[in-house]
Amino acid sequence: MLRARLQHVLWLGGGSGAGKSTVARRIAARHGLHVYATDDVMPDHARRSTPGDSPRLAEFMAMDMDERWVNRSPAVMLETFHWFRGESFHLIVEDLLRLPREPRVIVEGFRLLPRLVEPLLAAPGQAVWLVPTPDFRRAAFESRGSLWHIAGRTSDPHRALRNLLARDEMFTRRLHEQTRRLTLTAIEVDTTTTEDDLTRRVTEAFGL
Template identity: 70%
Template sequence: MDMDERWVNRPPEVMLETFHWFRGEGFGLIVEDLIRMPREPCVIVEGFRLLPHLVKPLLAAPEHAVWLLPAPDFRQAAMRSRSVSGEGFVSKTSDPTRADRNMAERDRMFTTCLEEETERLQLRTIQVDTTMTEDDLAEQVTTAFRL
């Protein structure tokens, strides 16, 4: 696909359903890397390939995982910061505004899926918004893992 086919002409629903990383592609490679690591010190693994239904069966206890879920204001701020430079991949489309809007909607739907899945699987989440500092978030993660 060219840039317009990928980001401008496809509806966000199709973008979500066909984005391979949101389907768990690469998850096995992450697990393989983690298996090779020493058990100490603890490791925090982050990324949108770590889907709750894939991670939960590997947990010794549910409290060994937490998902960071961006609040709408945080997602919007992240999108704005990506498009400020004008050098991002959406600037290579014929309609960067529409591409940004499509990607923002796809990301919103993905976050909703994560919220629903973590709730269904009884896994913990932390809502991240623009009022949080990095230290606030680090403290919440540290508390969640009892570090």
């Protein structure tokens, strides 16, 4: 049973720019955990996917940058983005099952949709989602210098950025709604939240 085979795994999901990677690395360093970052394996998962199991990914890969980020509404971008629909999530599970059970694993990334993670939990305390406010998300991207990373490669960067930020806000709301419905733990992250405070709250939620 997958729940038993993954009971050594801690899941840290949430919206883009919420601080998942930073918090995961800090917790891992403090408690001797192995970090599995889902962003890092996206190129590998894209290669391992097929049009049959990831049709939205195939459509996305065939688009140019304007088709992806400028010419569609944020709502359409949300509904058709492959990772937001859970495509290739099974490859995350396959990877985790190949890892040794010691040290324990903390897996992080926006691809950890509550509806897909919940059936894999031996206990609710294995999973936490970070829910950033729009102001926090924009400030986080600006501080990293990545605010225009995608939008700047389109013919209309300002429109693309508005679309991206609106799409990400809708996605974050959806994550929050799913965690409430499934009675899973979500932590709001706003501009007053420090890394130390967020790391402490996530550590406590995991029971470490």
